[in-house]
Amino acid sequence: MTITDQVVEKHGLKLEEYSKIKKLMQREPNLLELGIFSAMWNEHCSYKSSRKHLKTLPTKGTCVIQGPGENAGVIDIGDDDAIIFKIESHNHPSYIEPYQGAATGVGGILRDIFTMGARPIALLNSIHFGSPDHFKTKSLLNGVVSGIAGYGNCIGIPTVAGETKFNSSYNENILVNAMAVGHAKKNKIFYSKAKGINKSVVYVGSKTGRDGIHGASMASAEFDENSEEKKPTVQVGDPFTEKLLMEACLELMKDNSIISIQDMGAAGLTSSSVEMASKGDLGIELSLDKIPCREENMTPYEIMLSESQERMLIILEDGKEKHAKKIFKKWDLNFVVIGKTTNTNMLTLKYKNSIDGEIPIDALASKAPVYDREWVKKKLPKTKVDFKKLKKVKIKDALIKILSTANHSNKSWVTNQYDQMVMGDTVQKSGADAAIIRIHGKTKAIAVSVDSSADYCKAHPLTGGKQVVCENWRNLISVGAKPMAITNCLNFGNPENPEIMGEFAECLIGIKESCEFLNFPVVSGNVSFYNGTNNKNIFPTPVIGGVGLIQKLDKTMNHKFKKENSNLILIGKTFGHLEQSVFFHEIYSIFEGQPPEINLVNEKNNGESVLEIIKNDLADSVHDISHGGLIVALAEMSFETQFGVKINKPKKLTNIFEYLFGEDQSRYILEIDNINLEKTEKILKNNNIFYENIGTTQKDFFEISKEIKIDIKELYQINNQWYNNY
Amino acid sequence: MNSSVIVFPGSNCDRDIAVALEKMQFKNQMVWHKETKLPKSDLIVIPGGFSYGDYLRSGAIAGKSLIINEVIKAANDGCLILGICNGFQILTETGLLKGALLRNKNLKFINRDVNIKIINNKTKFSNRYKKDQVLKINIAHNEGNYFTNSEHLKELKNDDLIAFKYCDEEGDINEVSNPNGSLENIAGILNTKKNILGMMPHPERMIDDLISNKDGVNLFSSLLN
Numbered sequence: 001m002t003i004t005d006q007v008v009e010k011h012g013l014k015l016e017e018y019s020k021i022k023k024l025m026q027r028e029p030n031l032l033e034l035g036i037f038s039a040m041w042n043e044h045c046s047y048k049s050s051r052k053h054l055k056t057l058p059t060k061g062t063c064v065i066q067g068p069g070e071n072a073g074v075i076d077i078g079d080d081d082a083i084i085f086k087i088e089s090h091n092h093p094s095y096i097e098p099y100q101g102a103a104t105g106v107g108g109i110l111r112d113i114f115t116m117g118a119r120p121i122a123l124l125n126s127i128h129f130g131s132p133d134h135f136k137t138k139s140l141l142n143g144v145v146s147g148i149a150g151y152g153n154c155i156g157i158p159t160v161a162g163e164t165k166f167n168s169s170y171n172e173n174i175l176v177n178a179m180a181v182g183h184a185k186k187n188k189i190f191y192s193k194a195k196g197i198n199k200s201v202v203y204v205g206s207k208t209g210r211d212g213i214h215g216a217s218m219a220s221a222e223f224d225e226n227s228e229e230k231k232p233t234v235q236v237g238d239p240f241t242e243k244l245l246m247e248a249c250l251e252l253m254k255d256n257s258i259i260s261i262q263d264m265g266a267a268g269l270t271s272s273s274v275e276m277a278s279k280g281d282l283g284i285e286l287s288l289d290k291i292p293c294r295e296e297n298m299t300p301y302e303i304m305l306s307e308s309q310e311r312m313l314i315i316l317e318d319g320k321e322k323h324a325k326k327i328f329k330k331w332d333l334n335f336v337v338i339g340k341t342t343n344t345n346m347l348t349l350k351y352k353n354s355i356d357g358e359i360p361i362d363a364l365a366s367k368a369p370v371y372d373r374e375w376v377k378k379k380l381p382k383t384k385v386d387f388k389k390l391k392k393v394k395i396k397d398a399l400i401k402i403l404s405t406a407n408h409s410n411k412s413w414v415t416n417q418y419d420q421m422v423m424g425d426t427v428q429k430s431g432a433d434a435a436i437i438r439i440h441g442k443t444k445a446i447a448v449s450v451d452s453s454a455d456y457c458k459a460h461p462l463t464g465g466k467q468v469v470c471e472n473w474r475n476l477i478s479v480g481a482k483p484m485a486i487t488n489c490l491n492f493g494n495p496e497n498p499e500i501m502g503e504f505a506e507c508l509i510g511i512k513e514s515c516e517f518l519n520f521p522v523v524s525g526n527v528s529f530y531n532g533t534n535n536k537n538i539f540p541t542p543v544i545g546g547v548g549l550i551q552k553l554d555k556t557m558n559h560k561f562k563k564e565n566s567n568l569i570l571i572g573k574t575f576g577h578l579e580q581s582v583f584f585h586e587i588y589s590i591f592e593g594q595p596p597e598i599n600l601v602n603e604k605n606n607g608e609s610v611l612e613i614i615k616n617d618l619a620d621s622v623h624d625i626s627h628g629g630l631i632v633a634l635a636e637m638s639f640e641t642q643f644g645v646k647i648n649k650p651k652k653l654t655n656i657f658e659y660l661f662g663e664d665q666s667r668y669i670l671e672i673d674n675i676n677l678e679k680t681e682k683i684l685k686n687n688n689i690f691y692e693n694i695g696t697t698q699k700d701f702f703e704i705s706k707e708i709k710i711d712i713k714e715l716y717q718i719n720n721q722w723y724n725n726y
Numbered sequence: 727m728n729s730s731v732i733v734f735p736g737s738n739c740d741r742d743i744a745v746a747l748e749k750m751q752f753k754n755q756m757v758w759h760k761e762t763k764l765p766k767s768d769l770i771v772i773p774g775g776f777s778y779g780d781y782l783r784s785g786a787i788a789g790k791s792l793i794i795n796e797v798i799k800a801a802n803d804g805c806l807i808l809g810i811c812n813g814f815q816i817l818t819e820t821g822l823l824k825g826a827l828l829r830n831k832n833l834k835f836i837n838r839d840v841n842i843k844i845i846n847n848k849t850k851f852s853n854r855y856k857k858d859q860v861l862k863i864n865i866a867h868n869e870g871n872y873f874t875n876s877e878h879l880k881e882l883k884n885d886d887l888i889a890f891k892y893c894d895e896e897g898d899i900n901e902v903s904n905p906n907g908s909l910e911n912i913a914g915i916l917n918t919k920k921n922i923l924g925m926m927p928h929p930e931r932m933i934d935d936l937i938s939n940k941d942g943v944n945l946f947s948s949l950l951n
Contacts, residue, residue: 156738240779
């Protein structure tokens with residue numbers, strides 16, 4: 001087949017990129033080679049538009065064992081224990097085929113974790129759908145949730161936290177981000193870097209089929225009216241095989257048989273073999289006729305580009321083949337030596353005794369294009385909304401309306417479909433500020449949370465980027481964990497559009513500022529561009545997945561009220577920022593204005609003081625104040641308890657709406673018993689923290705000065721209606 | 727007391743039940759499904775999970791595995807057998823327990839804490855509980871909707887073979903407190919000789935106050951009693 005311009009474009013490559021390929025190859029590639037370039041040079045695998053910006057993120061810290069660049073990030077949590085975690089997107093496939101797209105998203109991220117030697121201990125997800133009224137939303141929601149459940153439940157790893165959000169910007173491009181967290185011994189971590197020449201390259205796991213061919217290229221382009229036709233590029237998941245693969249890999253990892261190991265994720269056999277060779281500065285030779293195939297007559301092109309799931313590539317130490325094979329046979333999995341490492345620095349593909357393709361490894365990896373795309377700065381919106389001129393509403397009506405919206409309703413309809421308790425170490429599950437997972441057999445735990453604030457990021461990407469890191473930090477603090485590190489999933493529109501590229505660049509600046517100031521490094525992540533259909537882009541949606549450490553399990557915290565007559569201490573200053581708030585969006589449909597500002601100094605001081613109060617056993621419950629403001633936070637603290645609140649009228653702020661619904665940042669609510677009040681105040685005063693004692697807890701009723709008095713059971717019922725009626 | 731936990735490919739509550747058994751001082755061994763001999767056991771547990779990926783039908787392939795013949799033999803010799811969740815499904819596939827577990831009525835996987843009532847506390851598995859005691863216990867399944875024919879249902883009732891029923895916090899057994907559509911709210915049943923118990927809820931998840939509660943502990947201490 002001659003390579004025409006159309007063939008090049010069909011592979012998602014630009015003509016100037018093709019010229020570069022010819023230069024690097026010093027000849028014209030054949031179709032197989034072109035396919036391999038397209039798999040390695042697409043946005044999803046090469047990070048060609050994002051690389052320049054990603055480099056600016058802080059990735060080092062005392063706890064960091066491995067930052068970005070490996071299958072997942074690794075942090076040290078003391079006592080020989082390491083936590084390995086990463087978040088990844090599966091947006092495009094999930095929109096085309098929600099069940100399989102979401103399921104294989106979970107499967108893919110799990111492989112990234114156990115490839116490194118960790119037993120996965122928790123799954124999280126962040127899923128964004130279009131407007132609930134959009135005709136596709138309901139079936140996408142159903143499909144994605146059951147796909148996540150189908151995979152995670154079957155493999156037996158608890159899905160412990162997540163977020164489900166709705167916004168019309170995702171009408172034709174949903175987001176499905178899955179995060180996995182694993183535990184390993186510090187001295188037993190496995191990497192993908194190949195070492196040594198003439199070492200056996202082994203293929204293990206499922207057979208290779210024709211599913212998912214060009215999946216990564218599909219995920220590197222916008223959708224159009226023909227996106228349905230891309231269904232065959234979506235992979236099909238088999239969690240049962242993944243469970244076997246996981247157990248077999250972990251069993252083989254007990255001794256020293258493995259030199260390096262890499263899962264076959266996006267771009268399958270191509271990217272896994274190239275990555276291993278590239279990191280090891282070696283060549284790799286594969287005999288494609290040895291690959292176990294599910295279907296007959298698969299061509300080298302199909303074999304190299306298939307994204308069939310549940311497969312791994314392992315480079316073994318000499319003489320370990322028999323031992324390794326025995327383990328994989330025990331688990332009824334394929335185990336085939338398909339090639340060897342070489343000193344040629346070439347990817348050499350043999351098929352039936354002839355060389356079908358030969359490409360310099362560096363042409364596929366280090367010499368792949370990197371773009372410094374044009375981007376424009378977004379100005380801070382100037383519009384000021386004059387609240388006094390708006391039509392009056394009642395506080396009670398506004399609260400009820402917010403608590404019954406899709407975005408702020410109780411999500412147990414979603415989370416009850418996930419097995420949250422399997423593995424027996426889930427101390428705190430979904431519905432809390434962060435989930436808590438005990439380290440098996442120990443008295444310490446980690447806290448995990450995923451967060452996003454697309455509305456804020458849309459209004460002002462820099463502030464939004466900053467805010468979402470802080471929000472995550474706050475959630476970990478609120479359950480008594482010391483925030484350690486994050487992983488990020490950066491979901492954006494078309495990077496070739498300077499405004500979208502600007503959203504990306506500025507969100508990253510914001511993320512960087514917060515991470516640096518809070519000493520909260522980025523250890524892994526993923527970029528997903530081209531989220532849009534026919535030039536309509538999604539809101540910029542960086543999703544942050546954070547991990548915190550709880551040194552002693554008797555010092556955990558949650559946000560549920562524990563008793564009556566406790567003091568309610570509001571930490572942090574309330575200015576009453578309503579622009580970009582849930583209140584303005586849901587009650588007035590006002591979408592103009594700037595998001596609330598972040599003061600990183602206050603953020604850090606407030607958070608560290610809250611942690612100090614928790615560590616000293618002074619608080620009975622803690623909740624961060626987030627979307628919806630003080631009033632929504634208080635309502636959430638009362639749900640599923642017998643206690644409501646009695647809040648006094650604010651002394652300084654004249655406008656009670658700003659006080660209750662404002663989304664000023666860096667704030668927490670603490671429930672403090674009278675006997676602990678003095679000690680608590682002492683800590684707060686010592687640390688120069690602004691705080692207010694705003695009222696008390698009381699039995700049964702949610703009461704704010706003379707404005708609202710409602711039975712908490714009624715309020716909770718209101719919060720539970722949306723999903724059940726949808 | 728010696729216990730054995732059978733491990734199938736796809737079992738995923740095997741570690742959890744082993745932790746519970748060891749915590750309760752059982753001498754426990756894990757038995758791989760390809761084994762053809764069982765170690766000496768007073769109790770055999772078939773754990774929860776997705777044996778063989780639930781392919782064909784949940785429990786169907788495990789019900790035909792090598793080790794199952796040994797389990798059936800041991801059961802006929804009076805050994806105590808406990809099947810939890812997928813284990814219950816497997817036991818119905820082998821015929822050791824009658825009836826079947828159908829898809830949940832709402833056609834969704836359900837994971838949450840529910841209440842169950844002790845219907846028969848005069849068994850090897852439940853003698854440490856009080857009759858009509860209400861437990862809070864976790865369920866996690868797609869196919870937990872118990873069904874059987876009217877003749878067998880009569881037998882279950884007449885011979886006191888219903889171990890647990892789903893109920894509400896007050897112990898009322900009604901449609902609202904039935905999470906999955908099970909016939910007469912049945913959550914667990916015994917065989918005629920009462921040495922085999924199949925149950926959908928997970929007692930091994932209820933042994934630690936830090937994680938949940940200790941409502942499952944007495945099931946294990948009943949066995950030791």
